[in-house]
Amino acid sequence: MGTFLQRERREKFPLVNVTEPQYRRDLFPYSGVPKITFDGKDVPIDPPEEIFITCTTFRDGQQARPPYTVKQIVDLFDLIHRLGGPNGVIRQSEFFLYTEKDRESVEKCMERGYRFPEITSWIRASEKDFQLVKQMGIKETGILTSCSDYHIFSKLGSDRKGTMEGYLDLVRKAIEAGVKPRCHLEDLTKADIYGFVIPYVQELMAIAEDSGVGVKVRMCDTLGYGISYPGSALPRSVPRLVHTLIHDGGVPKEQLEWHGHNDFHKGLINATTAWLYGCAALNGTLLGLGERTGNTPIEGLIFEYIGLMGGDENGINTNVVTEIAEYYEKELGYKVPANYPFCGEDFNLTRAGIHADGVIKNEEIYNIFDTVKFLKRPIKVGITDKSGAAGMAYWLNAYLGLTGDKKIDKRDPGILKILEWVDAQYNAGRTTAISDEEILAVMKERAPQFFKA
Numbered sequence: 001m002g003t004f005l006q007r008e009r010r011e012k013f014p015l016v017n018v019t020e021p022q023y024r025r026d027l028f029p030y031s032g033v034p035k036i037t038f039d040g041k042d043v044p045i046d047p048p049e050e051i052f053i054t055c056t057t058f059r060d061g062q063q064a065r066p067p068y069t070v071k072q073i074v075d076l077f078d079l080i081h082r083l084g085g086p087n088g089v090i091r092q093s094e095f096f097l098y099t100e101k102d103r104e105s106v107e108k109c110m111e112r113g114y115r116f117p118e119i120t121s122w123i124r125a126s127e128k129d130f131q132l133v134k135q136m137g138i139k140e141t142g143i144l145t146s147c148s149d150y151h152i153f154s155k156l157g158s159d160r161k162g163t164m165e166g167y168l169d170l171v172r173k174a175i176e177a178g179v180k181p182r183c184h185l186e187d188l189t190k191a192d193i194y195g196f197v198i199p200y201v202q203e204l205m206a207i208a209e210d211s212g213v214g215v216k217v218r219m220c221d222t223l224g225y226g227i228s229y230p231g232s233a234l235p236r237s238v239p240r241l242v243h244t245l246i247h248d249g250g251v252p253k254e255q256l257e258w259h260g261h262n263d264f265h266k267g268l269i270n271a272t273t274a275w276l277y278g279c280a281a282l283n284g285t286l287l288g289l290g291e292r293t294g295n296t297p298i299e300g301l302i303f304e305y306i307g308l309m310g311g312d313e314n315g316i317n318t319n320v321v322t323e324i325a326e327y328y329e330k331e332l333g334y335k336v337p338a339n340y341p342f343c344g345e346d347f348n349l350t351r352a353g354i355h356a357d358g359v360i361k362n363e364e365i366y367n368i369f370d371t372v373k374f375l376k377r378p379i380k381v382g383i384t385d386k387s388g389a390a391g392m393a394y395w396l397n398a399y400l401g402l403t404g405d406k407k408i409d410k411r412d413p414g415i416l417k418i419l420e421w422v423d424a425q426y427n428a429g430r431t432t433a434i435s436d437e438e439i440l441a442v443m444k445e446r447a448p449q450f451f452k453a
Helices: 004-009 070-084 100-111 127-136 149-155 160-176 193-211 238-247 267-276 298-308 320-330 353-361 371-375 388-400 413-427 436-446 448-452
Strands: 052-055 090-095 118-124 140-144 180-185 216-221 256-260 281-284
Touching (some): 052 298, 070 090, 070 320, 090 100, 100 118, 100 127, 118 127, 140 160, 149 160, 160 180, 160 193, 180 193, 193 238, 216 238, 238 267, 267 281, 267 298, 298 320, 388 413, 388 436, 413 436, 436 448
Parallel strands (some): 052 090, 090 118, 118 140, 180 216, 216 256, 256 281
């Protein structure tokens, strides 16, 4: 945290307390697609010394599906703990506190005694909500502090000055009660950055400096408007938002967090851009499940983290990603989209015969990395009219678990008999892929010897 003199030298930005909301229709016309604008002001890449992930699976992630049971929350919490590893790559997990089930879930997860992820909560900016935090004995809570005029005027029915004063009052009370506040800048990418956000954040950092408590700031891209492009303009530019909150707002990198949504297919790239420009923490959910189009997927962040760290896994157990996907499908009845990266049934499947032939020669040609090592998922080949003998042989060897000299060659007569059936299907007008179950049935009929292979 900066010294008092450093705070005094930083330019002070006064609150601009407008009487009418500024909706920026030049950028957000509503009757048209939001505009992406550039002002050519680039800021340097400046990553923090340490980066990490935080989890909102049990908060934002529950706003897009039926609520989890207590047992399901505990099971998933165990998996999150194992995925992030002992060094806290997944540093925190936030929870609702509003119902008896919410509070029981928190208690059961606390009983696990894990250092990571640390349990935190999420509340609205109200005294009533804060009493729940105190009752549960939670050491850090997120506080919803909406910052765009859309929220301040239209949802809260207030103005900028009154809204900011209310937020700051609750932050002071939280610190007095021994709870670290994490202030969520809801709808940041539609807000007046220098008219409200920076004056508010500067006041937060003044409170932090005076109290010695590291107040955190979460940057919330509530509708997924964030843009990662260099030279893009505020309030949508992720590089500029991060840079501005650090250099003009005074937020230390380790106290800054990004929370994004995927409305414009930019959830993951916006998040990792925030890492690169100085934001230490990225917030996400398992499988990206969250309100509307979802949040930043934690499994995506896990592999991005390893890549950015030069391959250093730092205690991460990537195989747990597959266990998480299996849990959602088997225990929760959620069907992971087949082409969903890292987790979907077909994420490392090829249906093209020429690709299958390449895989047989060297699977590195068409596989992203050693998916057996990192995800316990061998590369797969699907059977279509494009698969050919190479694809059929690969599928069969994978299904039977045959390796080395025991592999069945693509020229085997049994393979050709099965392919005759496949070709007949497509010659008759079939347009869909052939299922594993169909291939097995044909194999039993036309090439039963393979079952003894």
